[in-house]
Amino acid sequence: xxxxxxxxTILRTHTGGNKTVEGSGDTLAALVDDLDAKxxxxxxxxxxxxxxxxxxxxxxxxxxxxxxxxxLDTQVKDGDSVTILPAVAGG
Amino acid sequence: MLRIDRATYDAIVxxxxxxxxxxxxxxxxxxxxxxxxxxxxxxxxxxxxxxxYEFDSGDLLKLYREMDDRDEEPVVVYxxxxxxxxxxxxxxxxxxxxxxxxxxxxxxxLHGEQTGLAGDEVEFRSFRILDGVVTEEDVEVVxxxxxxxxxxxxxxx
Numbered sequence: 216x217x218x219x220x221x222x223x224t225i226l227r228t229h230t231g232g233n234k235t236v237e238g239s240g241d242t243l244a245a246l247v248d249d250l251d252a253k254x255x256x257x258x259x260x261x262x263x264x265x266x267x268x269x270x271x272x273x274x275x276x277x278x279x280x281x282x283x284x285x286x287l288d289t290q291v292k293d294g295d296s297v298t299i300l301p302a303v304a305g306g
Numbered sequence: 307m308l309r310i311d312r313a314t315y316d317a318i319v320x321x322x323x324x325x326x327x328x329x330x331x332x333x334x335x336x337x338x339x340x341x342x343x344x345x346x347x348x349x350x351x352x353x354x355x356x357x358x359y360e361f362d363s364g365d366l367l368k369l370y371r372e373m374d375d376r377d378e379e380p381v382v383v384y385x386x387x388x389x390x391x392x393x394x395x396x397x398x399x400x401x402x403x404x405x406x407x408x409x410x411x412x413x414x415x416l417h418g419e420q421t422g423l424a425g426d427e428v429e430f431r432s433f434r435i436l437d438g439v440v441t442e443e444d445v446e447v448v449x450x451x452x453x454x455x456x457x458x459x460x461x462x463x
Contacts, residue, residue, distance in 0.1 A: 223370075224379070225403045271401055273363050280363045300370055301404065303331070304353075304360035305385060306397030 218246060220297040229254045243274065244287040246297065261299070262287070273300045307444045308408040308432040310334070310343050310382070315447050317346045319428050322386035322412040325351065329359040330412075334382035335373050343381040343408070351385075358397070359385045382432075384410035391415070392429040394440050402435035408443070409433045 217237040222230050230236050236254065240246035244262075251258035263269055267286065274281045275298040281289045291297065314334055321330045331351050334343035347369065352362035361369070373379060383404055387395070392413035394402070402409060413429040434441045 223403070225405055271403060273366060275363075275367055278367060280367075282363070298367065298370075300366055302360065302363075302401060303333075303349075303366060303383060304358070304397075304401045306358050306395040 217293060218291055218295050218297055220246070220250060221299060223299055223301050225301055226257065226260055226299065229257045229260070239293070240291060242287065243276065243281055243289045243291055243297075246291055247287070271302050273302050274298070275300070307446055308343075308382070308410070309341075309446045309448055311448050311450050313450070314343060314346050315430065317348075318382075318384050318410065318412060319430060321348050322414050322428060323417060325386065326414040326417055327356045327388045328354055329356060329386050329388060331359040331361065331383075331385040333369065333380045334384070335376075335378040336381035338377050338379045341381060341406075345378065356388050380404055380407050382410050383407045384412060386412040386414055388414050388417075392431040394433055394435060399435055399438055399440060405436055409435050 217239055220236050220238055222234060222236060227233065236250065238246050238249040238253070240249050247258050247261055261269060261272055261274070268274060268281070276284065276289055276291055277295055318332070321332060324330065329351055330348070332346070332348040335345040335347060336342040337344070349361050349365060349369070351359045352365070353360045390413065392411035394409060394411060398409070410430065410432050416427040430445060432443050432445045434443060
């Protein structure tokens with residue numbers, strides 16, 4: 216068992232074109248580190264230099280926006296499903 | 307170039323007029339890789355603002371899940387500017403993250419109190435936004451996608 220992660224079009228350059236990848240970790244931060252080890256560059260696209268989630272992306276764990284569940288500290292476990300989507304916004 | 311059918315074009319313009327002076331936003335989905343904007347999906351501007359728009363995060367997830375189930379992608383991502391020209395702002399460029407999408411900008415800055423008055427005009431322009439670079443493209447309005455391409459097309463540039 217692992218955590219399934221859905222990757223948006225814009226980030227598929229890091230995953231060899233794959234729409235979904237698998238990873239592991241106890242928290243979203245650990246999962247992102249694990250994904251970055253397998254798909255270098257991915258973390259940079261998701262996390263700022265200050266260690267926060269970019270405002271340009273939305274991350275959901277089992278359909279719950281992680282902004283409301285502790286952001287990168289959100290707990291994850293095997294069998295969870297994580298979805299990454301680009302925010303659609305502008306001025 | 308963006309090819310879009312008349313009904314969808316009109317629906318985008320109508321949505322922009324309706325929500326004026328707040329920005330209107332939405333997507334036209336189409337089969338993946340087809341470059342055909344077929345399914346008009348107006349979205350709620352969760353910011354309800356005359357200077358900013360954003361899809362609600364729950365709506366966004368639902369939208370992408372639905373497109374995924376139908377093997378669709380966002381062919382057009384549209385929003386309106388209500389006081390400035392129909393050209394991507396710096397914020398628009400920084401957020402743009404659909405490499406295959408046509409970014410449609412509609413401006414209602416010349417939109418009067420009432421639709422249809424003299425001088426009432428809505429600008430409609432389309433852009434590609436890739437890695438921070440904006441490229442404007444022609445917009446071709448076709449009668450319908452459903453019955454093949456008709457000879458009566460109008461090219462706006």
